[in-house]
Amino acid sequence: MSGLLKIDNVTISFGGLTAVDSLNMTLAEGSIRALIGPNGAGKSTVFNLITGIYTPSKGQIFFRGRLINKLPPHKITGLGIARTFQNIRLFTNLSVIDNVKIGHHCRSKASFIDALLRSPSTKKEEADIQRQAMDCITLMELADKADEMAGNLSYGEQRRLEIARALASNPSLLCLDEPAAGMNPIEKETLAKMIKKIKKMGITIFLVEHDMKFVMNLAERVTVLDYGKKITSGTPAEVQRDPAVIKAYLGKEVG
Numbered sequence: 001m002s003g004l005l006k007i008d009n010v011t012i013s014f015g016g017l018t019a020v021d022s023l024n025m026t027l028a029e030g031s032i033r034a035l036i037g038p039n040g041a042g043k044s045t046v047f048n049l050i051t052g053i054y055t056p057s058k059g060q061i062f063f064r065g066r067l068i069n070k071l072p073p074h075k076i077t078g079l080g081i082a083r084t085f086q087n088i089r090l091f092t093n094l095s096v097i098d099n100v101k102i103g104h105h106c107r108s109k110a111s112f113i114d115a116l117l118r119s120p121s122t123k124k125e126e127a128d129i130q131r132q133a134m135d136c137i138t139l140m141e142l143a144d145k146a147d148e149m150a151g152n153l154s155y156g157e158q159r160r161l162e163i164a165r166a167l168a169s170n171p172s173l174l175c176l177d178e179p180a181a182g183m184n185p186i187e188k189e190t191l192a193k194m195i196k197k198i199k200k201m202g203i204t205i206f207l208v209e210h211d212m213k214f215v216m217n218l219a220e221r222v223t224v225l226d227y228g229k230k231i232t233s234g235t236p237a238e239v240q241r242d243p244a245v246i247k248a249y250l251g252k253e254v255g
């Protein structure tokens with residue numbers, strides 16, 4: 001398996017605070033990688049760096065060998081990197097399907113004039129977007145809720161809808177920021193099953209998550225950050241018995 005994403009010696013500082021410090025990571029294509037660490041370790045900042053929200057103070061980020069850390073977020077999405085956020089960001093007054101159709105926007109080829117004139121090519125593109133959006137919500141087991149307002153969904157369903165929307169941009173790398181947060185054990189089990197299905201479709205998964213049981217059952221490799229620095233990287237079993245990890249979590253059980 002080749003490296004899909006390469007984070008090469010990346011540092012970002014905010015004033016006097018180094019949020020991510022000389023980070024090196026390579027994500028194998030088709031894998032599930034987790035990034036864990038205590039609160040404030042820099043995990044979301046890594047996602048913000050990959051998706052172009054932040055620019056590294058030092059270092060480089062490559063996606064399929066292409067330097068991406070100077071590209072704006074929409075270009076990075078267009079190259080095939082999608083993400084969800086720690087806090088749910090849905091249009092609660094729009095339907096489930098419309099929330100997902102918005103995720104297609106970055107792939108849409110229709111110009112403003114095309115859309116106004118509703119040319120045959122625009123109509124065909126609209127039909128394709130509708131079909132692809134249905135595929136995404138079917139995958140996340142929300143097809144029967146397609147016309148419901150997103151705000152009426154349960155918490156677990158809203159989190160799944162966010163993933164459906166991210167999938168609508170047809171990514172090859174999907175970054176999930178705390179996807180299981182606030183879910184009950186049954187919702188977490190359903191989510192884990194869906195993430196495995198997404199992986200089987202060939203999409204690489206990069207996951208930030210606090211729920212250790214969820215992470216250890218799902219990820220093939222786990223990278224641990226503390227105060228912005230990578231303290232270790234390995235299989236879930238290796239990471240769980242690493243003394244540096246146990247110390248970082250202040251003696252809390254990891255597993």
Ligand SMILES: Nc1ncnc2c1ncn2[C@@H]1O[C@H](COP(=O)(O)OP(=O)(O)OP(=O)(O)O)[C@@H](O)[C@H]1O
Nearest residue numbers: 014017019037038039040041042043044045046086
């Ligand atoms: N835009 C910013 N300006 C200033 N400080 C920032 C900014 N973004 C992140 N930080 C700081 O960087 C550090 C890492 O934050 P980050 O949100 O990446 O941590 P995290 O590991 O995702 O934490 P959590 O698990 O609590 O979500 C924190 O100290 C945070 O306050």
